[in-house]
Amino acid sequence: MTAITLAVRDSTTMLRRQLRHMSRAWSVTLMLLAVPIVLLLLFVYVLGGTLGDGLGGSGGRGAYVDYVTPGILLVTITGTVQGTAISVALDMTQGIIARFRTMAIARVSVLTGHVLGSVLHTLLSLAAVLGVAVLVGFRPDATAVEWLAAAGVLTATTFALVWLAVAMGLVTTNVAAASNLSMPLTLLPLFGSGFVPTDSMPTVLRWFAEHQPVTPIMETLRGLLLGTPIGDSAVIALAWCAVIALAGYAWAKRLYNRDRTR
């Protein structure tokens, strides 16, 4: 077997292991899904009327659903990815990890299993959240190609953040620390253009909001799904995804391969 076929085969096996774990811990899976949906409902029904008027027209709640949905999609990703960091940290406390290290398998497969599992999990959650968004009035005008592109952006973002989360799960030695370390990720959509446009923010915050990775991703999604101008957001978004994915992968791999007894 070549190294590649071995890696694919073992990663598939580890993915199955991950899916089993998720189905055993379905209450966690549901919780991770409930958070963005509750946020969506909160922002649309409690705050949406006022926030929608502030967007510039007098679109009210209807305009705000459209505006906030890409933000909620990012909240879905960052929230699920925080779950990934926690589950990796938890997994590393299991004795079976030592067993994997004494087996002739593709070493990275333990990590790719987590990555693939979390990407699948996140994509399913994204679909569910989008469904709810449509139910409460989200009206995208995207063509099939634009939908495909949006799906691509969401997948790339998920993939990148999942690798980062895996590294965060590995660098910590317990669940609480993994949860804390990945917490800032979940705040990124809030400190960006996720819930309100950045030009309403004070200067410092505004600078941060416009230069952090999640904002161009959300702007790209808005452009694809709703037809707002994209500008250079797409390129910046994809560049961020590539950088985060590569850095996360390299970091995770290094952490996994270190001698954990030293």
Place this chain on the structure above:
Amino acid sequence: MTNLPIEPAIAVTGLRRWYGRHVVLDGIDLHVPEGTIFSLLGPNGAGKTTVVQILSTLIRADAGQVRVCGHDVARAPDRVRAAIGVTGQFSAVDDYLTGEENLLLMADLNHLGKAEGRRRTAELVERLGLGDAAKKPGALYSGGTRRRLDLAMGLMGDPRVIFLDEPTTGLDPRSRRDLWRIVRDLAAGGVTIFLTTQYLEEADQLADRIALLDRGRLVAEGTPAELKRLVPGGHVELRFADDRALTAAAAALDVVPDRAELVLRVPGDGGVRSLKALLDRLDAASVEVDGLALRTPDLDDVFFAVTGQASDQTSGEVTAR
């Protein structure tokens, strides 16, 4: 043992490992011929787990050469991994999967086909008596079941060398005997077994050769019989209620009493016949015995015999059966 025609299953020379300035293994040499049971015997902290971790490619040696099944663990770790099965000191099962799922996971990672994986799983469930555990998640197992599942997982790849790190520590006597039987069966099938233990009895029961590890050094090596020859035999310990009875018994049996603890230690193997003769003699002298214990040589005795000092830990003695 240096000019063996075929390469031994395990060949270790000059193995050293340290943590910071603490030297944990200080120049270990080991040769384990194929198809034999080798036991590394030593108290807590001697370095047994560290040896197993290095031999099973889990951690690196700091110096020395280690070859398993003809492959260098540092240069060809995957070759070694393909040839070994490991049951570590701490359980290595997936707590969220059932026994059967754990085994099927191992089958997949050993790249067995689907049908072959199912067949091997059923066979191992049967062979290691895992029927009850097959459908339960790992987190719910008793100590003995966990150990057997752990071992079964290590066997999935049909290893030529099996490492067992303190496989019976913490098990009840029955589970211990079950495990011993399994280990013997494996050895009978031609597998090489490298086993660590704190129990002299276990090494004696199972091993073809025993090496004694003390603070990172091998202090003795040989067959169980050779090692036991170094150790003074067992004795019968008699306890008395008062000094008068002790003195009378000491006179009747002609041994020096331990006045501080009110006990007499009479050399002997504790066989029924000699025990009866002993009690008869005390009866004849009308001495009342308060209590009796059979003492078999344990790890402490071996260490005392070999190093002239007790091991760091105080192991419990084997009392009346």
